[in-house]
Amino acid sequence: MTVVEATARLRSRVEERVEADGALREPCRSRVLESALVLALMRRLMDFSGSRERVTRYLWLRCKSPDPLERSLALVGSGAGPAPEGEDFRTLILEQVPSYVAPRRRLVLDAVAVILGGHTGRSPETAAATAAATASATVPSSAADPAGSAPSGVLHPWARVQSVASAVIVRSTRDGPVEISADDLVALRATQDGSGRVWEGHLLAHVLALHALARLPGNDHLVRRGLTAMLPLQRADGGFPFVSDIDTWCTATGGLALAVAGASTSLLHQVAGHLVSEQKQCGGWSITNGTRLTDTDDTSVALEFLQALDPGRYKHEIDAGLGRLRALRGPDGGFPTYVAGGPSEACMTAAAVNAFAPAGRGDARLLEEARRFLAASQHRDGYFEPGWSNSRLHVLYRARMAAGPGASGLAMAARIRQLVADTQNPDGGWSREPGHTSDAISTSYALLALGRQATGSPPQRAGARWLCERQDADGGSTPRPTWSARAPSRTTCRCSPTSACCGPWVTSPAHRRGTSLIRRHRTSPIGTQGGAGACPHSIAMTGRRGRGSRAAQSCALSTGREGTFVDRAVCGQQWICRSGPPSGRRRPCPARASGCRCSHTNCPVPCTPTASG
Numbered sequence: 091m092t093v094v095e096a097t098a099r100l101r102s103r104v105e106e107r108v109e110a111d112g113a114l115r116e117p118c119r120s121r122v123l124e125s126a127l128v129l130a131l132m133r134r135l136m137d138f139s140g141s142r143e144r145v146t147r148y149l150w151l152r153c154k155s156p157d158p159l160e161r162s163l164a165l166v167g168s169g170a171g172p173a174p175e176g177e178d179f180r181t182l183i184l185e186q187v188p189s190y191v192a193p194r195r196r197l198v199l200d201a202v203a204v205i206l207g208g209h210t211g212r213s214p215e216t217a218a219a220t221a222a223a224t225a226s227a228t229v230p231s232s233a234a235d236p237a238g239s240a241p242s243g244v245l246h247p248w249a250r251v252q253s254v255a256s257a258v259i260v261r262s263t264r265d266g267p268v269e270i271s272a273d274d275l276v277a278l279r280a281t282q283d284g285s286g287r288v289w290e291g292h293l294l295a296h297v298l299a300l301h302a303l304a305r306l307p308g309n310d311h312l313v314r315r316g317l318t319a320m321l322p323l324q325r326a327d328g329g330f331p332f333v334s335d336i337d338t339w340c341t342a343t344g345g346l347a348l349a350v351a352g353a354s355t356s357l358l359h360q361v362a363g364h365l366v367s368e369q370k371q372c373g374g375w376s377i378t379n380g381t382r383l384t385d386t387d388d389t390s391v392a393l394e395f396l397q398a399l400d401p402g403r404y405k406h407e408i409d410a411g412l413g414r415l416r417a418l419r420g421p422d423g424g425f426p427t428y429v430a431g432g433p434s435e436a437c438m439t440a441a442a443v444n445a446f447a448p449a450g451r452g453d454a455r456l457l458e459e460a461r462r463f464l465a466a467s468q469h470r471d472g473y474f475e476p477g478w479s480n481s482r483l484h485v486l487y488r489a490r491m492a493a494g495p496g497a498s499g500l501a502m503a504a505r506i507r508q509l510v511a512d513t514q515n516p517d518g519g520w521s522r523e524p525g526h527t528s529d530a531i532s533t534s535y536a537l538l539a540l541g542r543q544a545t546g547s548p549p550q551r552a553g554a555r556w557l558c559e560r561q562d563a564d565g566g567s568t569p570r571p572t573w574s575a576r577a578p579s580r581t582t583c584r585c586s587p588t589s590a591c592c593g594p595w596v597t598s599p600a601h602r603r604g605t606s607l608i609r610r611h612r613t614s615p616i617g618t619q620g621g622a623g624a625c626p627h628s629i630a631m632t633g634r635r636g637r638g639s640r641a642a643q644s645c646a647l648s649t650g651r652e653g654t655f656v657d658r659a660v661c662g663q664q665w666i667c668r669s670g671p672p673s674g675r676r677r678p679c680p681a682r683a684s685g686c687r688c689s690h691t692n693c694p695v696p697c698t699p700t701a702s703g
């Protein structure tokens with residue numbers, strides 16, 4: 091297959107995902123960390139048995155994951171046993187985060203250790219004491235200023251809630267009542283507003299807040315209500331995601347991909363119309379529609395797309411977005427992710443440069459200072475501080491695009507190109523870390539970092555061939571799951587070349603934060619019934635079969651036994667399944683009706699959904 095053919099198939103695949111309102115939507119898949127925290131809360135409340143058994147099964151199945159971090163958290167979170175020697179999840183996560191968030195992240199990880207302490211192979215008392223001792227130097231008298239890392243006004247809302255909650259959780263291990271300021275208590279309770287939704291769509295912050303409230307008197311109703319709000323986000327495999335979705339991010343990157351790939355103007359304006367409707371009052375964009383907190387990354391990519399499409403038509407929105415970015419710029423010339431005064435980041439600075447570069451509106455000084463910061467941020471080995479992706483190549487390609495024509499920018503770009511060429515794998519692809527197996531997302535980043543050349547260099551030709559050979563029949567690509575300790579859990583191939591062995595390289599959704607817009611994740615059966623795969627939707631459901639009561643640990647809907655099986659789904663709908671069709675009518679198994687690839691192709695159980703009482 092040629093590069094041109096592969097690009098056409100990929101473009102068609104992304105075009106098919108544009109919905110009637112112009113959005114490209116995709117939920118995030120399960121992640122072990124949040125799943126373990128939700129399970130711990132369910133066990134604390136001793137409730138939600140059906141959902142609890144499903145998330146337990148999800149964690150059990152990941153206890154043998156090849157990823158040491160996932161394996162460590164699954165073992166500890168499920169209670170299956172302590173993590174193997176040298177695989178402490180706190181150490182593994184801290185190795186992945188930038189230095190400027192490490193103190194606050196350490197506090198959060200100590201809180202996680204307290205929550206999961208009873209399942210680590212140590213006694214709860216020992217685990218709590220260890221976490222308290224570790225955190226003693228980082229828990230301030232006011233949790234609004236965790237670890238003294240920044241003034242309280244600099245913490246964005248997500249960080250503030252996580253810090254306040256983590257401080258409460260760690261303090262709860264000490265003798266006596268937990269001390270908390272009135273402002274901090276208000277911040278925690280405000281996450282449970284009675285809307286029935288997860289706060290900001292951010293499950294990690296939401297569940298940490300619930301664990302903290304559970305340790306404070308008078309909040310039992312809030313904890314139970316907050317946990318109930320998370321249940322609709324439980325995935326088919328039983329786990330829970332980091333955030334509910336990243337729809338706005340996918341729409342912005344998808345629009346930019348389609349614009350570069352030559353999609354129809356009408357379709358592009360349809361996508362742009364949705365983005366315009368999601369722009370916040372401050373001028374920025376958020377990761378998803380239901381989130382209020384805006385960020386540099388989403389705002390920058392949305393602005394890139396609108397300027398590439400029609401800068402005149404969207405002048406008002408572009409001006410507002412650029413104004414939002416100017417308000418975030420730090421005194422060092424760099425840009426933070428969320429709030430003014432936060433630490434500048436190389437990745438976010440590169441993103442902002444790429445948003446300002448097309449404007450040409452008197453921002454020469456801003457671009458010069460930002461590029462100077464970017465060049466100064468490059469390490470001696472050519473890399474930068476980790477960004478939002480586990481792939482070390484992610485920041486490299488964005489910095490390469492933002493390098494500019496100055497001497498320092500040219501030198502930085504040359505170091506990036508050399509580093510990328512030197513780290514190519516023998517099979518022609520690239521991996522997220524040198525020495526690992528090649529994956530589509532890292533290979534795409536690498537090709538972008540190498541830049542456009544008229545004929546294509548040998549590394550580019552080999553990389554393009556690697557991508558083409560691994561493209562799925564539907565035009566998509568399903569790369570190896572990657573996640574950062576502060577980002578959602580899956581990334582997908584963002585790029586595909588538009589012409590043989592040279593650029594430009596088309597952008598395609600979800601290069602950072604995580605879901606497959608190119609190919610939907612297909613759930614695999616995760617249980618067994620007589621050697622056959624069982625559907626996740628019917629695993630570990632507690633209900634009534636006939637006149638007896640039992641917990642179905644595998645595909646109870648497909649046993650074909652006489653009698654009935656009754657269960658209440660997360661959404662509140664009740665399923666009544668009979669082995670004999672009522673009134674001669676047969677309805678499909680609810681597991682298969684929901685899209686699961688149930689291995690029981692001739693499911694004998696007709697099911698009639700009825701409204702729950």
